[in-house]
Amino acid sequence: MTNFNTNPSPRGNHARPAELIADSVPTFDIDSSVAASVAETVPGAQSKRSRTFLTGFAGAAMACMLALGINGAVINPATAEAANEPAPMSQVALTPQNGETLAEAVAAKCLPSVVFVETYADAGGQLQAMGTGSGVVMTQDGYLITNNHVVDGGQAFKVTIEGNTYDAELVGADPSSDVAVLKAKDANGLTPMEIGNSDDLTVGQWVMTLGAPFGLEQSVATGIVSATSRSQIMDASTSAQAGGSGEVTIYPNMIQTDAAINPGNSGGAMVDSDGKLIGINTLITSYSGNYSGVGFAIPANYAVNLAQQIIAGETPTHAQLGVSLSTVNDQMAGSYNLPAESGAYVASVAQGSGAEAAGLAEGDIITALNGEKVEGASDLMLAVRGEKPGDTVTLTVNRNGQEQEIQVTLGDDAASQKAAAEAKKQLEQSMPEQGDGYGYGQDGGNGYGYGDPYGQDGRGLNLDDLFGQR
Structure with missing residues (x-):
């Protein structure tokens, strides 16, 4: 990245x-x-x-x-x-003519x-x-x-x-x-x-x-x-x-x-x-x-x-993994005793998603996609967006200190886009002067399958808030 x-x-x-x-x-x-x-x-x-x-x-x-x-x-x-x-x-190759x-x-x-x-x-x-x-x-x-x-x-x-x-x-x-x-x-x-x-x-x-x-x-x-x-x-x-x-x-x-x-x-x-x-x-x-x-x-x-x-x-439509994510760094890893010092923490897995079908679970830390290192939520979002719906990708996952590779067939975000649009419309109707302006509902996903606006306006959910809710 x-x-x-x-x-x-x-x-x-x-x-x-x-x-x-x-x-x-x-x-x-x-x-x-x-x-x-x-x-x-x-x-x-x-x-x-x-x-x-x-x-x-x-x-x-x-x-x-x-x-x-x-x-x-x-x-x-x-x-x-x-x-x-x-x-x-x-x-057909382009060939300059007449000395041009x-x-x-x-x-x-x-x-x-x-x-x-x-x-x-x-x-x-x-x-x-x-x-x-x-x-x-x-x-x-x-x-x-x-x-x-x-x-x-x-x-x-x-x-x-x-x-x-x-x-x-x-x-x-x-x-x-x-x-x-x-x-x-x-x-x-x-x-x-x-x-x-x-x-x-x-x-x-x-x-x-x-x-x-x-x-x-x-x-x-x-x-x-x-x-x-x-x-x-x-x-x-x-x-x-x-x-x-x-x-x-x-x-x-x-x-x-x-x-x-x-x-x-x-x-x-x-x-x-x-x-x-x-x-x-x-x-x-x-x-x-x-x-x-x-x-x-x-x-x-x-x-x-x-x-x-x-x-x-x-x-x-865009490729969708079907998870909510948070960025892991060395400070967060030390605070919450996480098994990896960098990566994308899986906060939740959407029902019916490719992630669920592949066996991804809450608490997994994704550290690579197709061999390319993932240092945080943004890295994974960008990597997934670069793929197409229906593509199969290989995720390197740290689960309880053990690394494994999991193949996931990516879905698309058609359903979540529709849900987000409906949530936005309802929000605008109920609070016309205070809508979020982002096209996403507060709890209805962000249209990409990564949770509420990726959390933090696209920077991923905050681990302090995430663990504070448990």
């Missing part, structure tokens, strides 16, 4: 007002873009307006800022056979699939600009993938693709994964981006990022894959303070790059040397809130799978 050198305690919001927020200290950011004036746009009509947008979720005092870069997207295979199907993976550089060839292929996204609020019947970002064309008839934080809170959307501006509607979103799908109204004949394989990346390989940094549409930058499998959890309180969904957001196995990702790049494309989509630009780590050489993209295999579920009218 990656530290990112942060101890986030941010205050930022989803889309900044029409000026750059400057902090005298490094911050934890989720960035959006700010819009200037907004003119009515007829669907399908070309827009010539110049745009100057800044973006950024500003955080409070911290070691550095983890920002969500909102950006335009690129997906460019004209090989999609059906208008409502994303372009399939292709084995690799960057020129990739940009020419991908830019037609990059989307500029504008998000608006309804202010008394008039549209008020909230922010901007980027997106990627998935289908010929206008389905687009972007980040949830680009569209969160918006009531109206406009998208610009190849110079043409369309009204758009929000098809659906998965706030917990920061993925959303828009549909450009009356669009047809668009160029879907070719989908690559984000599971087959090599550190050091060439990549390009595409989007609208600071509202500068159709921008590209090049770099390399700096690292893979960078994971991060944004807890519920951080998300709420940042003006986001107010839910725990899980970013498993992100792609790290030194290719420029700036405010306005969120939702945009990261592509490989064949011009195939391998990631959705999402986060940056920075002291200033802008590019500092460390950016992150959600792997395309993960993001596109969720987007396809949304397009199909389904609620996106």
